[in-house]
Amino acid sequence: EPEVTQTPSHQVTQMGQEVILRCVPISNHLYFYWYRQILGQKVEFLVSFYNNEISEKSEIFDDQFSVERPDGSNFTLKIRSTKLEDSAMYFCAGTQSTGEKLFFGSGTQLSVL
Template sequence: EPEVTQTPSHQVTQMGQEVILRCVPISNHLYFYWYRQILGQKVEFLVSFYNNEISEKSEIFDDQFSVERPDGSNFTLKIRSTKLEDSAMYFCARRQGYWTEAFFGQGTRLTVV
């Protein structure tokens, strides 16, 4: 299975602080996504990124969230001012084509205190 590396594996932050979650996907894949999973719940779509721009976002992905692919490889999710309810596992995912499977990274566990 092609690697998707996410860093950090665990991040603890104070409420109101900014966090940046990083993902290093395979460079020849076209579609990139961020999903989150609150403990014990289902995996929820946050945002998709195609052709180096946001292509779709969910209601969860409000103005506090942003994504970038600054250097053509790393794919980042920024939360500007974290809230307690942002505590979750955040997964980066990518796929090579529209009808192919999604490969998920190992995730970053974000804990907001």
């Protein structure tokens, strides 16, 4: 089965630094998402992306966050100035249509020190 690939698997950064989390979705997917999960808590929606633009974002996804898919393959999440509370597992996901299952990547564990 095709896979969603996320890199790096673990990222450590200092508070205030910029980080970019990378995802390579499955090639025929059209809808893309970022979710995050603070350890021991539920998985929270951050943003959805379709037709090269944001289609929906949550309250968590403030001005410090941005997404892009510049080359039609990589799908990135950027956090401009990281805070301690940004420490979490970040999942990329994708799907062909909004009724089908979401394929999740294996996640990037972000640790902000």
